[in-house]
Amino acid sequence: MKFSLSRRSLLGLGGLGSLLSRPAMASEQTMTHSLRIHGGLTSVGEVDHARNGFDPYALLTDWDPGQVSQLSNGQTLREYDIDAADRLVEIAPGVMYPAWTYNGRIPGPTIRVTEGDRVRIRFSNRSTHAHTLHFHGIHQARVDGVPGTLEAMPGQEVVYEFEAKPFGCHLYHCHSAPFKRHLHKGLYGVFVVDPNPKRHPEQEAVARSRVLGSRENARWQELLMVMNAFDTNFDEENEFYAVNTIAHELMKRPIRIQRDRPVRIYLVNVTEFDPINSFHLHANFFDYFDHGTTLTPTHKTVDTVMLCQAQRGILELSFAEHEPGLYMFHAHQSEFVELGWMSAFEVVA
Amino acid sequence: MKRSWLWAVLPLTILGILIAVFLRLNPLQVLVGSAPPVESIQIERAVLKSDEPIRLLIRGNGTDPVQIAQVQVDGAYWQFQQDPPGEISRLKSVQIEIPYPWMEGETHHIKVLTATGLTFDYSIDVALPTPDADPARLLHYGGLGIFVGVVPVGLGMLFFPYLKTLGNQGIQFILTLTLGLLAFLLVDSLQEGVKLATEAASVFQGGSLVWLSAATAFLTLLMISRRGGNVPEGMALATYLALGIGLHNLGEGLAIGSAFAVGEAGLGSLLVVGFTLHNLTEGIGIAAPLIRLQPRLWVFVSLAALAGLPAVLGSWLGAFAYSPQWAALFLGIGSGAILQVMVEVGSYVRRLNEPRGSWLTIPGLAGFSLGLGIMYATALLV
Numbered sequence: 001m002k003f004s005l006s007r008r009s010l011l012g013l014g015g016l017g018s019l020l021s022r023p024a025m026a027s028e029q030t031m032t033h034s035l036r037i038h039g040g041l042t043s044v045g046e047v048d049h050a051r052n053g054f055d056p057y058a059l060l061t062d063w064d065p066g067q068v069s070q071l072s073n074g075q076t077l078r079e080y081d082i083d084a085a086d087r088l089v090e091i092a093p094g095v096m097y098p099a100w101t102y103n104g105r106i107p108g109p110t111i112r113v114t115e116g117d118r119v120r121i122r123f124s125n126r127s128t129h130a131h132t133l134h135f136h137g138i139h140q141a142r143v144d145g146v147p148g149t150l151e152a153m154p155g156q157e158v159v160y161e162f163e164a165k166p167f168g169c170h171l172y173h174c175h176s177a178p179f180k181r182h183l184h185k186g187l188y189g190v191f192v193v194d195p196n197p198k199r200h201p202e203q204e205a206v207a208r209s210r211v212l213g214s215r216e217n218a219r220w221q222e223l224l225m226v227m228n229a230f231d232t233n234f235d236e237e238n239e240f241y242a243v244n245t246i247a248h249e250l251m252k253r254p255i256r257i258q259r260d261r262p263v264r265i266y267l268v269n270v271t272e273f274d275p276i277n278s279f280h281l282h283a284n285f286f287d288y289f290d291h292g293t294t295l296t297p298t299h300k301t302v303d304t305v306m307l308c309q310a311q312r313g314i315l316e317l318s319f320a321e322h323e324p325g326l327y328m329f330h331a332h333q334s335e336f337v338e339l340g341w342m343s344a345f346e347v348v349a
Numbered sequence: 350m351k352r353s354w355l356w357a358v359l360p361l362t363i364l365g366i367l368i369a370v371f372l373r374l375n376p377l378q379v380l381v382g383s384a385p386p387v388e389s390i391q392i393e394r395a396v397l398k399s400d401e402p403i404r405l406l407i408r409g410n411g412t413d414p415v416q417i418a419q420v421q422v423d424g425a426y427w428q429f430q431q432d433p434p435g436e437i438s439r440l441k442s443v444q445i446e447i448p449y450p451w452m453e454g455e456t457h458h459i460k461v462l463t464a465t466g467l468t469f470d471y472s473i474d475v476a477l478p479t480p481d482a483d484p485a486r487l488l489h490y491g492g493l494g495i496f497v498g499v500v501p502v503g504l505g506m507l508f509f510p511y512l513k514t515l516g517n518q519g520i521q522f523i524l525t526l527t528l529g530l531l532a533f534l535l536v537d538s539l540q541e542g543v544k545l546a547t548e549a550a551s552v553f554q555g556g557s558l559v560w561l562s563a564a565t566a567f568l569t570l571l572m573i574s575r576r577g578g579n580v581p582e583g584m585a586l587a588t589y590l591a592l593g594i595g596l597h598n599l600g601e602g603l604a605i606g607s608a609f610a611v612g613e614a615g616l617g618s619l620l621v622v623g624f625t626l627h628n629l630t631e632g633i634g635i636a637a638p639l640i641r642l643q644p645r646l647w648v649f650v651s652l653a654a655l656a657g658l659p660a661v662l663g664s665w666l667g668a669f670a671y672s673p674q675w676a677a678l679f680l681g682i683g684s685g686a687i688l689q690v691m692v693e694v695g696s697y698v699r700r701l702n703e704p705r706g707s708w709l710t711i712p713g714l715a716g717f718s719l720g721l722g723i724m725y726a727t728a729l730l731v
Binding site for chain 2: 095340
């Protein structure tokens, strides 16, 4: 039931969906625009997303509610199949990176469930090294996914099962050793737990708007942004920074935003080597919910947030009062900006 | 017996077949496995012009072709155009144009990323417009070459009338002083050559290039100077001295020209003064074998030109067409020439010192050490 609802709500994000079908035009317009503004500050060429098997633009709205069924106790069960595999990913135009991936993509599938749901993940390791799924959430030690606990050796399959809590914007990643290498090679993904409105009677409407597929949620333009980076020459310093893996991509193809609908961003920092990353929005301010675990903002009316490694949060903003146009957002470490973490919203009336 | 030429052809034919079979079967696959090829490129030179893109000359240096994917300037990805486009094969070079607003007098760091994400760094230590080879610039660099090459050698030769007043001991002293200065130049040229060789693409094997060109130049010049069976002295010895020192000054000119062109020397005329003082001694050395002769003025002029003018050529090459592998080659040849002159001056002194037949006397050693000392002290200035 919930599954079909969420499919409908995906279609409901019409503005975003329709842009996906005509990316070429948007990219042409923006190239000339960005050249005018930023001189020659860009990477050169185009990434072959089809060969990569994923498109950073599509990842923005690619929520995975899993295989949904009801348990005998009335609890919703959501089942996922995730595999780990080694593959070459073109992380910037012409640069092939020997990545480790969950389901062949970076970040891995965006698991989106509701608070209190039962989550069951069959994890098969088709890679050449041991890997785990380590969830940031409240669960028992035996499903923690660390070396020695549900660690899948190459060729093995393990099953993780836990109840989804607390609600918020979380992540999962491989926790096999050596940690740095397993993380920055690409083994991470986002785990969004929507609040169960019944459990938050005092803010039920707010909670409802967070539930994927609800009527209140349909008017929100929800976007997933994973701030990540790649160290292509393995010197423990990143050569490329991005949102959703591909450097400069969301600058060359700005995210289409309908100005009269509010925007909610699920922002996760999985950058390795640099202790912090940040998100700065041009010409606008937003409310920030650190870790997404509250229904009232932890920071009100800010235009920059700083996130340490694995920190994440939810951003809510509106362009209702703005003229249509390009509104940039990027890390406010200029270093990261110039190495690819530079993006823009294209606000349309 | 008539068919004996076959035995020259057969080994080569078999070798050709073996190479073809080897490349076809690729037996090394077992050893290499699936390891990716090691990519290597050498960024040889950056050319800067006011209000123009940064231009880089990049040469393929590895066994397999390398594809350049992205270029960073000062930690920012920047647009670039490669000419010719595509992969860079071994020894081939390409030019890359980066429309980056570079800043005069500041440092810029360039990082070139290949398709596998490997990075190659290059730094422009002091960004200054690369000189154009227009007449005015040529004149300036030529003047510089004359000032560090021809002028000091000529001034050194002005000691000639004084040298003539010296007795046998005095002449030996001056000649061993020349030996000392040559020994310094030999070590200096070889070191400079080997150092430059490391800046050249490794495929050129710059280090070997220096030593081998030095050996070849040495043997060639020695063969020429000894072809009559006699050890050169007087006019002939002075000419060889001038030639050897001239080849060294070519290398020196290269160093000065390129240093000015890339802005490294832009801060001090001390460098030029130092080289001038340094080279004064060379003029004395060239004049020393002529002491027993009555040479005309034009002899001195030609010797000074032979020893000094290469500095002009060197400074032009260094400023307008610098590449480290050529500089290393020139320095190697210069070293060989200096070694040949050392051998000849040594034999000359030995003959002056008959019947003992050695230059290693007390005044000889004193002269040699003083020669080294003067060169070392004046080199402190550069």
